[in-house]
Amino acid sequence: MKRLILGLLTLLSISTAFAAEGTSEAVPPSITIGVIPGGNPENLREQGLALAKELQAKLNIPVNIYVSKNYVGLIEAMKTKKVDFAFFSSSTYVFAEQQAQAKVLLKKVWHEPYYYSMIITPQRSGIKSLKALKGKKVAFVDDKSSSGYLYPQVALRKEGLSDTDFKEVVFTGNHQASIQFLEAKKVDAAAVFSDDEKGTQGAWEKFGTDKKAKYRILWKSAPIPNDPFCVRQDFYDAYPKTTHTLMFALIDALEQNRNKDTYSEILGSRDLMPATSKQYDPVREMVKALNIELKP
Incomplete structure (x- = not known):
C-alpha cells in the first residue's frame, strides 16, 4: 500500500506590530491562527495574508496565519503553543480537544450548518x-x-x-x-x-x-457538523476579551465583505455561527466506533 502525503508547512505573517489600547486585560504579544489546506493551497495563502491584515487592523495586535501540512501537524502546533486558534475539521477537533485542550467557539456554514x-x-x-x-x-x-x-x-x-x-x-x-x-x-x-x-x-x-x-x-x-473554529484553553483563560473580540472580528470580516468568496478558503462562504462541544457528539461516536486512538 502506497501512501502519498502532499502538502506544505508555511507561516504567513504580517509583521507590523501594534499595541492594543482601551482594555484592562493583559494583551497577547501576537495571535496565530492555524488552518489546513483543505482546498486550494495557493488561494489559502493569499486569503490568509489578506485576512491577517484585516484582523490586525481591527485588533491592533499582530496576526499570523499558520498553514499546516496536515491535520496531525495542526493538532501538534496547538499542543506546543505554536498556534492560539485553529480551524479544525470536525474529527480533528475531537482529537485536539483531547490532546491540545482545544475549546470550540464557532463553526463554518457553507451551504448548510x-x-x-x-x-x-x-x-x-x-x-x-x-x-x-x-x-x-x-x-x-x-x-x-x-x-x-x-x-x-x-x-x-x-x-x-x-x-x-x-x-x-x-x-x-x-x-x-x-x-x-x-x-x-x-x-x-x-x-x-x-x-x-x-x-x-x-x-x-x-x-x-x-x-x-x-x-x-x-x-x-x-x-x-461543519468545521469548528477553536481556541487553546489556556489562551482563552488568559485573554478572554481578546478571544471574543477576534470571534466578532471574524464574523464581521465575512458578513461585511460583499464578495463572500474573499475568505472562503478559511471562513466558508456563508456564515460563522456559535458552536458548542456537544454538537460534535456524533463525531465522537464515529471516532469511538472506529476505535481510533486520540493521539497526534
Whole structure:
C-alpha cells in the first residue's frame, strides 16, 4: 500500500506590530491562527495574508496565519503553543480537544450548518458499489479527515472492506488534490466532501477543471457538523476579551465583505455561527466506533 502525503508547512505573517489600547486585560504579544489546506493551497495563502491584515487592523495586535501540512501537524502546533486558534475539521477537533485542550467557539456554514462525506467515481469507471472498489485505487485526504477518510471508513468496514483490500491507497493532503487525482486517472475513486446532500456543492464541482466530467456517488454520509473554529484553553483563560473580540472580528470580516468568496478558503462562504462541544457528539461516536486512538 502506497501512501502519498502532499502538502506544505508555511507561516504567513504580517509583521507590523501594534499595541492594543482601551482594555484592562493583559494583551497577547501576537495571535496565530492555524488552518489546513483543505482546498486550494495557493488561494489559502493569499486569503490568509489578506485576512491577517484585516484582523490586525481591527485588533491592533499582530496576526499570523499558520498553514499546516496536515491535520496531525495542526493538532501538534496547538499542543506546543505554536498556534492560539485553529480551524479544525470536525474529527480533528475531537482529537485536539483531547490532546491540545482545544475549546470550540464557532463553526463554518457553507451551504448548510452541516456537510457530507461522499465516495465518488467517474461514471466511465463502471464501478457501481462500494464492494466493487476492492482491488481498485482509492484517494483519501488524510487519515484524520472527517469527510476525506474517517466517515468513509465506517461505511467501507460495513461492506467488509479495509485499506488492505485496495490496490493502492493515496493520501492526497487536501480535497482539491483528490479531485485532481481522479481527473488524471491516477485513482478510481475518491472520498471527498459535499456541502449539500445531493452533491451539487461537492468538491468535484468546486475544484474540478474538467467541467464535462461526470461522477457517480457510491455512498454519502449522514450530516456532519461543519468545521469548528477553536481556541487553546489556556489562551482563552488568559485573554478572554481578546478571544471574543477576534470571534466578532471574524464574523464581521465575512458578513461585511460583499464578495463572500474573499475568505472562503478559511471562513466558508456563508456564515460563522456559535458552536458548542456537544454538537460534535456524533463525531465522537464515529471516532469511538472506529476505535481510533486520540493521539497526534
